[in-house]
Amino acid sequence: MIAFGxxxxxxxxxxxxxxxxxxxxVRSLLAGATLAGYEPELVLLGAEAELxxxxxxxxxxxxxxxxAVLARSGDGASLRRACxxxxxxxxxxxxxxxxxxxxxxxxxxxxxxxxxxxxxxATNNLGAIANLRGDRSAALAHFHLAIPAxxxxxxxxxLAECCHNIAIAYRDDRRIEEADEYERRAIEYARESGxxxxxxxxxxxxxxxxxxxxxxxxxxLGALMAASEYRRLADPIGEADxxxxxxxxxxxxxxxxxxLVALDQAVALASAHGAALIRAEALRARAEAAFGHxxxxxxxxxxxxxxxxxxxxGAADEVARSNDLLARLTL
Numbered sequence: 001m002i003a004f005g006x007x008x009x010x011x012x013x014x015x016x017x018x019x020x021x022x023x024x025x026v027r028s029l030l031a032g033a034t035l036a037g038y039e040p041e042l043v044l045l046g047a048e049a050e051l052x053x054x055x056x057x058x059x060x061x062x063x064x065x066x067x068a069v070l071a072r073s074g075d076g077a078s079l080r081r082a083c084x085x086x087x088x089x090x091x092x093x094x095x096x097x098x099x100x101x102x103x104x105x106x107x108x109x110x111x112x113x114x115x116x117x118x119x120x121x122a123t124n125n126l127g128a129i130a131n132l133r134g135d136r137s138a139a140l141a142h143f144h145l146a147i148p149a150x151x152x153x154x155x156x157x158x159l160a161e162c163c164h165n166i167a168i169a170y171r172d173d174r175r176i177e178e179a180d181e182y183e184r185r186a187i188e189y190a191r192e193s194g195x196x197x198x199x200x201x202x203x204x205x206x207x208x209x210x211x212x213x214x215x216x217x218x219x220x221l222g223a224l225m226a227a228s229e230y231r232r233l234a235d236p237i238g239e240a241d242x243x244x245x246x247x248x249x250x251x252x253x254x255x256x257x258x259x260l261v262a263l264d265q266a267v268a269l270a271s272a273h274g275a276a277l278i279r280a281e282a283l284r285a286r287a288e289a290a291f292g293h294x295x296x297x298x299x300x301x302x303x304x305x306x307x308x309x310x311x312x313x314g315a316a317d318e319v320a321r322s323n324d325l326l327a328r329l330t331l
Contacts, residue, residue, distance in 0.1 A: 014045050021195050023049040024234050040070060040078035047085055052197070054236035054273040056092035063089060080109035084122055091129065092237065094276025094313050100129050117158070120149035124162045131169045132277065134317040139169045156193035160186045164202050171209060172317070180209050197238070200229040204242050211245065216252035223249060237278060240269035244282040251289045259289040280309035284322055291329055300329050 010029065017025040030046030043066050051059035063086040070079040087102030103125045110118035127142030143166045150158040163186035170179035186202035207222025227242035243266040250259035263286040270279035287302035307322035 011039070011042060014042060018045055018048070021197055021233075023052045027053055040066070040073075040075055040082075044078060044081055044085060047082075047089075051085060051089050051092070053234050054238075054269075054275070056089040056237075057274045060086060060089035060093060076109060076113050077115070080106050080113065080115060080118055083109065084118060084125065087122070087125055091125070092276070093274045094309070096129055096132065096314050100126070103129070116149055117153055117155060120146045120153065120155070120158055120162075123149070124158070124165060127169075128165055131165070131172065132313065132315050134315065136169055136173050140166065143169065156189045157195050157198055160189035160193060160195065160198045160202060163189060164198075164205055167202075167205050167209075171205075171212065174212070176209055176212055180206065183209065196229065197233050197235060200226050200233065200235075200238060200242075203229075204238070204245060207242075207249075208245055211249055211252060216249040219252075220246050220249035236269045236273050237275045240266045240273070240275060240282065241278045243269070244278060244285050247282070247289060248285045251285065251292055254292070256289050256293040260286065260293060263289055276309060277313060277315075280306050280313065280315075280318070283309065284318075284325065287325060287329070296329065300326065303329055 014026055014029055017023070017029065026045055026049040030042055030049065043062065047059045047062040047066070050056075050062065063082050067079075067082055067086065070082055073079075083102045083106035087099045087106060090096075090099035090102060103122050106118060107122035107126065109115075110122060123142050124146040127139045127146065130136075130142060131139035143162055146162045147159065147166075150162060163182045167179040167182035167186065170176075170182065183202050183205045186205065187199060190196075190199035190202055203222060204226035207219045207226060210216075210222060211219035223242045223246035227239050227246060230236075230238035230242055243262045247259045247261075247263035247266060250256070250262065263282055266282035267279060267286060269275075270282055283302045284306035287299045287306060290296075290302060291299035303322060303326045307319055307326065310318040310322055
């Protein structure tokens with residue numbers, strides 16, 4: 001175990017780990033950090049580590065505990081960052097009302113204080129909520145506001161994440177070539193940044209496009225590679241999403257037994273780590289696989305659970321897709 005001489009040493013080490021994307025090391029260093037014993041920057045880094053390592057519930061609890069203290073402290077930088085992180089945790093947990101409120105507050109504070117990086121992040125995040133709610137125009141408007149802000153800052157990770165979000169919006173609108181162009185850009189920015197996690201995210205996005213193009217074998221290969229990389233990076237939520245995609249690909253080429261294995265893992269991981277959207281998507285995918293396997297009762301139960309989860313998220317387009325699936329399963 002490394003011995004530290006004081007708070008300055010811990011801060012420097014935590015910042016260094018975070019800059020390299022080594023969130024496991026940040027978590028180990030700052031486990032249990034609270035404002036009672038640590039400065040706000042370290043508490044927020046600890047909460048971000050929990051969020052990035054698939055523990056949004058833990059992150060949200062720490063951020064809510066810190067929020068009131070920060071609001072009274074006059075530490076504007078920490079408060080607005082806490083708002084943005086709380087928005088991200090609430091998004092993972094499926095509470096879009098809290099998420100939208102937190103991101104909006106972060107954007108308001110960032111604009112008032114001239115925090116251009118957080119303006120870009122909060123704008124990007126509000127776009128993700130708009131896309132989930134089916135408002136593609138608003139989503140793309142947010143993303144295209146965030147892109148030049150990240151470019152001006154030279155922030156490659158932010159550009160990669162934003163390009164990936166644009167690709168998702170185009171993919172959901174079935175504009176496949178435009179989606180692929182932005183996933184390619186995301187991969188390029190991820191390489192420039194050196195972020196392996198963002199790279200895995202963009203590669204999983206391209207695998208999703210392979211499935212939509214009618215190439216499920218290529219989609220399975222890309223999804224399994226992404227799942228392996230997420231596992232190595234200790235990102236169980238990313239791994240759950242990649243396994244969901246692998247399951248969908250296997251269903252597409254009729255390997256229903258193998259699809260169910262991947263989808264059982266995806267549902268279990270997403271449920272264990274509070275990833276509401278990925279759990280809903282994995283449940284719906286498992287319904288398709290179970291139906292192909294001949295288990296109509298299981299398929300209907302999963303499809304209904306997915307629809308209910310999408311309704312709680314306020315994802316109208318996904319509710320409609322789930323209802324279409326239920327209608328097909330109950331013919």
